[in-house]
Amino acid sequence: VHAGVWPEAGSFSDDGMGPVPARWRGVCHDQSSSDDAQVRCNRKLIGAQYFNKGYAATVGRAGAGASPASTRDSDGHGTHTLSTAAGRFVPGANLFGYGNGTAKGGAPGARVAAYKVCWRPVNGSECFDADIIAAFDAAIHDGVDVLSVSLGGAPTDYFRDGVAIGSFHAVRNGVTVVTSAGNSGPGAGTVSNTAPWLVTVGASTMDREFPAYLVLGNKKRIKGQSLSPVPLPANKHYRLISSVEAKAEDATVAQAQLCMEGSLDKKKARGKIVVCMRGKNARVEKGEAVHRAGGVGLVLANDEATGNEMIADAHVLPATHITYSDGVALLAYMNSTRLASGYITLPNTALETKPAPFMAAFSSQGPNTVTPQILKPDITAPGVSILAAFTGLAGPTGLTFDSRRVLFNSESGTSMSCPHVAGIAGLLKALHPDWSPAAIKSAIMTTTRVQDNTRRPMSNSSFLRATPFAYGAGHVQPNRAADPGLVYDTNATDYLHFLCALGYNSTVIGTFMDGPNACPARPRKPEDLNYPSVTVPHLSASGEPRTVTRRVRNVGAEPAAYDVRVREPRGVSVSVRPSRLEFAAAGEEKEFAVTFRARAGRFLPGEYVFGQMVWSDGAGRRRHRVRSPVVVRVGAHRTSKTSVPVA
Template sequence: MAGHPRVVSVFPNRGHPLHTTRSWEFLGMEEEGGRVRPGSIWAKARFGEGVVIGNLDTGVWPEAGSFRDDGMGPAPPGWRGICQDQQASDDAQVRCNRKLIGARFFNKGYLATVGRRQQQQEVNPASTRDTDGHGTHTLSTAAGRLVPGANLFGYGNGTAKGGAPAAHAAAYKVCWRPVNGSECFDADIIAAFDAAIHDGVHVLSVSLGGSPADYFRDGLAIGSFHAARHGVTVVCSAGNSGPGAGTVSNTAPWLLTVGASTMDREFPAYLVLDNNKRIKGQSLSRTRLPANKYYQLISSEEAKGANATVTQAKLCIGGSLDKAKVKGKIVVCVRGKNARVEKGEAVHRAGGAGMVLANDEASGNEVIADAHVLPATHITYADGVTLLAYLKATRLASGYITVPYTALDAKPAPFMAAFSSQGPNTVTPEILKPDITAPGVSILAAFTGEAGPTGLAFDDRRVLFNAESGTSMSCPHVAGIAGLLKAVHPDWSPAAIKSAIMTTARVQDNMRKPMSNSSFLRATPFGYGAGHVQPNRAADPGLVYDANTTDYLSFLCALGYNSSVIATFMAGAGDGHEVHACPARLRPEDLNYPSVAVPHLSPTGGAHTVTRRVRNVGPGGATYDAKVHEPRGVAVDVRPRRLEFAAAGEEKQFTVTFRAREGFFLPGEYVFGRLVWSDGRGRHRVRSPLVARVVNTKKKHISIA
């Protein structure tokens, strides 16, 4: 098969894991009380009317209020999608309407992998119905209707809404019951991309991924290439493997890759100690302890069962705790390895009265409100260290956990989530990834009726809305925004939409300080990409960095793929396209990308020049001047320093030259700067991250300034 002239490549059918009410107000699209100003992108886009947003995920729960169709118009002209569930029983069948206009499932790759026994365990193996909740949550975040009174156990009460609430939605189910940690397989992912392209989707939200791989061996990269070629904007999650360097996935340049950060809503639940010290945490626990009754506190390490290791007990792995030691007490567990809610279940099964979940050092200040099965609260690393020290020093220490509540205007916000995967891009370091960050912590959105809010087998609770965290949640925020941009600018390419989102982002929090990471240290573009998304500004970016299929094919040439293979990759089923002629001299960093990364800068001061071009998408002629914030130890020269556009639609080219300053850099260290094109009237500031690394052949590990 691999030798067939029309076969691009043969690679394993890899599996991939799956990686609201307040967030849109936090992003400035509405004001308190739901008021939408004329300058909001919602007003300009008519809330996404006429756009179709699809997702590749676990399916959809069609009965969710987010997918009702009252007041919706018909599907847009040219829509060819279907509701596929003809083989399902009446109860399981997904019925489409004017809101949910498409529903398909893809399971051949999954079924070929799992075997007959696992197939029999799968619920609804021939249905788009979502039995997990992940797909319903992400699709409603991107395109859900307005649903008043949305909450989880009374917390976060408000009107749920998607980014493009008037857009049509389509669900493509590619993820099933997990097998060895994977739910979504390449064969099904590629088939779903092909179907979505055929159906007429405008934007695809894809909250899944795996470890970075060569683009020709990555089903998501291949499928999204074809989507971009047909004008479909594909938005992907960056992954939840942070905060380590080089963990970002979905690194292809034709994708819009999204990291996750916090917003200004919290669900505080305090641990009150017997010395009257109050430690602030967060929780969405429905169950509560009697008011002001103190319970003995014990560290999970001290509550170790006879057959458990110290590490297992410390992490509250199921079955690792001694019931006699735990009964009636509040147990302090440490974050890591197993799911946060699983730790609470381990304490609950051992007879504990409550749980305090303390962050490990890597998680820092990132605390997440979860729907625990027992009274619980999640505290920071620093507070956890203090608490555990207090328990060691105090005999029979005691305390109680207060009832959670909803609090707004938290500061600082946003800051990067610890779990959000980080750059550099290990496949092509010349392309900065992730591209952008968006809210991804404690996001409230629609949920399935077939799983509890923890998503675990022991949870028999059922909810209409659920709060979830991950880059899976930030991804559909940006997909919804991309849908709005498509409604405002229907002629824009996926690359132009990406550029508008990236170049208008901000890198400051709500205290007007540089965005931080979960340890409250200064974050970098390896965490947030171009910055935190600003939807209203993205509708009027001034300039865009555009790219087309030819640009991406030339980028692949620069990676060393030959012309005939690239032509086959492009043609797919053989649609008559000629062989792409690879340019004689091209480097990956010359792709017309909205950020600039130079990972191989000479330590001897040699110049490294890259070229970019921008198109004026303003209302008329304009003049832009360049301002450079140089990376530490690197000189940056932009030529020309001024771009004069006579009319809208005109393109201009410029170069950016990097030189290492001898004695001012650490070899092998990544440093960051910024290029800003401004039209001088304060209206448009077109920002691009600059990333540079001076080569050090002796140094193997990654260093980040």
């Protein structure tokens, strides 16, 4: 569900595929069109529909006419995400020769359908709730198994959120819905798509990079990232100039620092490598501003918030994106000499880079500001410099000045990490067709890892230790998810009780559920929802216990016994009863209780602290480790979304 599809992409070829499943009820809106809007479906791409009534009602007929009603993808986002989720094997995939290899999606054998709900932006809005809900309705009717939804807005009450409402109906009908956490990080409380029936995905790096070095006049080499295909003449140094120093007369210092369009003086920038600061305008837009001002190269330096996160972009001129600390060192060099100089090397493809993964700075973070009793995001997956299929109607930067056309493009965002997990959900549905969306989600969450490839705890973009507010349960591990041992399952009644616990009345709950929806006389608390993570945001500082319950089902092939181990959050005692679960058969369920108590003098009031709970069935290669993050806040007081104390 997003921005349509480019059907000619090799990722959607149907060569060798069998007939469309008989249970499929979807259609192709543009199958018979005679113009450029035509979208031909096949045995791989089996559905393509667009929904724009909400958009047209908002922008009017004239505005809607500027964004043609077609499922064809005009900006590349829909094609990129759909091919990431389930694109077929395509040999020789690359962007300007970088990352060359065989591309494939997470579930390459799956059939795909595109539901277009996003259009040309109007006052900052491009995907409207009416269209999103209509697309969910169509997908449920058509018979989809998994929905990948790389969109979302600011966190809000669930009855005001089109994604939350539409996805609730989808999950009730057995459809797993995977969403992006948002790109508003690294601030606390920025995560969107916070409903517990969604799988909410953050973004992290992988062990592939595209390094391009800035070689300074003092012989120092600064490693950056880029996908620029344009080289500078080798071994020739160019003057380095800060964008502030190259400021145009009518521009502000802030505009020049960010290399906003028109903020640079052509006489000052011509023939030089310009150093710009990351932020506000698009990274590739800064390169175009330098290019138009006559600059020969761009060095894009992070600010302190974005730290060590480097993103490879298809810049229109020689460029490299460097870390905050390297940016500080570069500035010191430029201030130490009257004629600072350097050149930028052509990028190359580097594999098995370390450390990886670490969290992307842009990835939105918890805590969940709508229902703090539910940890969000749920999980993280690769979302930085992801190579996937692209549209033929836009250049790789996505900006109007870019006339280049590519078959594959590299993009970054939680929009890119979301379809990775959607593809995994598709594989799990094929492997375990009787599993519910909650069981699939549980298997993905409880089998993750929280260490990078140096065997150290995962870090954020500043290389400080990350927390579950960044990565949820951890970084996804698809093969382990296929055999999780135990799952935390949840049904429609559980979600009804959750909504009742939030204080929703029958009228509001009717938005989510038709038929009987009366709340129980004593609804359970929100933190008692049978979730694969445990969050207690309001633990008493007096030592009064708080107990939450969970139940797990044995999805192994045989009887099993599991013992629990807990790593307690700082200043909090945790006990689990019973501490051993014995399952006499596959499919059997067991319930357990987790009790929390604050330890006097060992906690900071209002601070979030983290631990984990692991159920294990023994030793050896076939051992299952069912791990859940534990998040607690003691003596909580009201805090703003951007000032949440975190240990």
